[in-house]
Structures are given as C-alpha cells and as structure tokens.
Amino acid sequence: MTTWWPYARLAAAVLAVAAIVAQLARSIEVAQSADTDYGRHMPTVIANFFSFFTIESNVLAAVALAIGGIWALRQKDAKLVEPRWLAVLLVCASTYMIVTGVVYNTLLRGIPLPQGSTVPWSNEVLHVVIPLIMLLDVLFAPRRRALGWGTVGIAAIFPIVWVVYTLIRANLVIAPATGNPYWYPYPFLDPHQSGGYVAVSLYVLLIAAIIIGAAALVVWVSRRRGAHVTVAD
Template structure:
C-alpha cells in the first residue's frame, strides 16, 4: 500500500474513533442531565454519525490489511456518504442558528461540519468499485424515510420532536411538516443520484 494511501486510511480510522468518543462524551452529558436515552438516538445526526464512524473504521481497517471491500460494505459507504452530506446541508440551512442546548461546541463542529466533509472527501478520493444502480439510490432513501416516519409517529404520541421543522407546532402544522419532509426527501434523492454517478465516471475512464 502506498504511503499516501496508508496515511489516508490511518486518518479516517482515527477520525471514526474520535467520532465514537465524541458521541460517547455527549451521551454521558445527556444522561447526566437525566435526558432520555431514546431521545438521544432519535437525532438523525447521531444515527448518521454512528454509522459513518463504524463504516470509516471498517473500511480503513480492511485497507490497512490490504483487503478488498465487499459489495455490502461499499453499499454501506454509499448510504453513509449520502446521510452525512444531507446532515451537513440540513444543519447549515435549517439548524445553524438553533439553540443546541447541552451539545458541546467541539462535538457540534465534529458531527455537523468535520464529519460530513471528511466522509465526502473519503468517498470522492476513493470511489467505490461497485457498479451502482437505481436500486442503490432507493436503498439510500430507506433509512431517512423510515426515520421520518418514526419521528412523526413517536412525536405525535409523546409530543417531542428532535428537530423544530418536524414539529407541527413550529412548522405551521402538518402541512408545513409535509413540505419540509418532501424537501428533505428530495435532497436525499438528489445527493444519492449525484454521488452514485462518481463510480460510473471512474469506470468509463478506466475502459
């Protein structure tokens, strides 16, 4: 493995580990303040960063061992890259000026800024060899759609929502929530389509 490639793998491995440490730190603070464990993992940012950290560690470990990534892991990379890109976009557009409560500033920067950029760079610098299709684009939409359904059903039951734009009381009713949901779903679809074009272009250049 070339030294530059090895350095990239070590860096991404360490970044994945740092993200797990950041999330554990924030979870400890969250529980110390008697906040709900379920609520902590009801934030899409936390779910997306947890997946991204595990994927980074897994892919970096395999590359350091000079082993190929399986199609399943490449698919997980695609899902993670799409999730993290949207996390960065949605936070910057809708949540940048929202009160983040007990969220530590360094954790906020890592989860909302550093990780989205890092995951995207890792994807672009190392495009997957798997040939993606429309089915993979659909796969990237499964998690966010299930998540949105979960948040809306649970929120209606307990009157708690992780994000103000999903709360009918702050979004102008369910009609306003529906517009936000449709917009976010569209962003997921567009990002998935754009990211899955990258490996196809690489394959064309290699032929």
C-alpha cells in the same frame, strides 16, 4: 493515498465515536440534574438521543469508516476494489452525512439550544467535520466500486423509515426539557410549530429531495471513479 487512507478512515471513525460519547455524556449529565421526573427519565433521554438523524448517521459513518479502513488494511492488493456490500454501506453513510451537514448548516445552525446542553466541539464534529470527511471519502478514497443507480433507492430506505418512526413516536413520549406531551428531534418536524402539518410535509419533501439528490451524486461519482478499476467481489 492507498497506504494512508485506511488510517484516515479509522481516525475519523474514532473522532466520530468520541464526539457521540461526549454529547451523550452531556445529555445524561443534564438529565441527572433535572428537577422533574420526566426530565430525569433516563430511558427517554437516551432513546431521544439516539433518535436524532444526526446521531444515527454519525454512528453509521463511524461503522462504515472503521469497516472500510480495516478492509483496506487487510487487502494488500491495491487493484482490488471494495466489495459491493461495503460500497453500498459507504454510499448510504456518505449520503446521510452530506445531508446532515447541508440541513444543519442551512436550517438549524441559527436555532438556539438550552444553555449547557451541547458540547460545542462535538457539535461541530458531528455536523461539519464528519460530513466533510465523508464527502472527501466519496471524492478521493482509493479502491472505490462503481455501483448501479438502484443504490439510490437503497439509500432512501432508512430516511423514510426514520421519518415514519419519528412522527409516530413523537406523541408517545414526554419531552424531558419542557414537559410537553410530545417530542420531535427537529423543529421542522414539529406540527405544533407555525404551519402545522403542511409545513412539516413541505420540509419532509424538501429533505427527501436533498437525500435523493445527494445519493444520486454519490453514486454518480462512484460510477465515474470506479469505471477505471477492476471490479471484483
């Protein structure tokens, strides 16, 4: 597994990038065919695209997988475990992707999207395939490092920043697809929906619990699997 896992990581990174690029190209294509100025406003369309937690998590996963694969190929000593910074990066990427897979397939899969706005294969790669690959990486990737429980707190930083960013930015942009004077990447964050800010708060707390639980699980696995290898910086 030590010999071929780095190549699997690199292949997964390429797949994630391909899926991101395909969906971005479709989003730009849809915007170019819009019949309103706000619908064709490319800076907003692109900024909105990269404001999705799914996209940001997949970008991080692609980076982490690529770096992890290259590091493993360059380090020939099979007993040498990954450096701490890489281990933390992989924990964060794995946590966010596992949460992406759980949240999408439990809360968002049944929500209809505008016809033609989504690339089906890309959607499945970003929400199912890459989350599964990151889970397999947690469970089976060789040369993993055991990390302290403080890593859970590190993994929680980005989602907190993302929620704050999302709720502040939402009322500063016009939604390209509808012309509404606000834009939320996910309906459960939109206080204009049924339940208002109370429902949004409950969803945020639920997802925060999922993120912390996922991060704790990933760190626990790292401690279980990394305890039997020689730790080296």
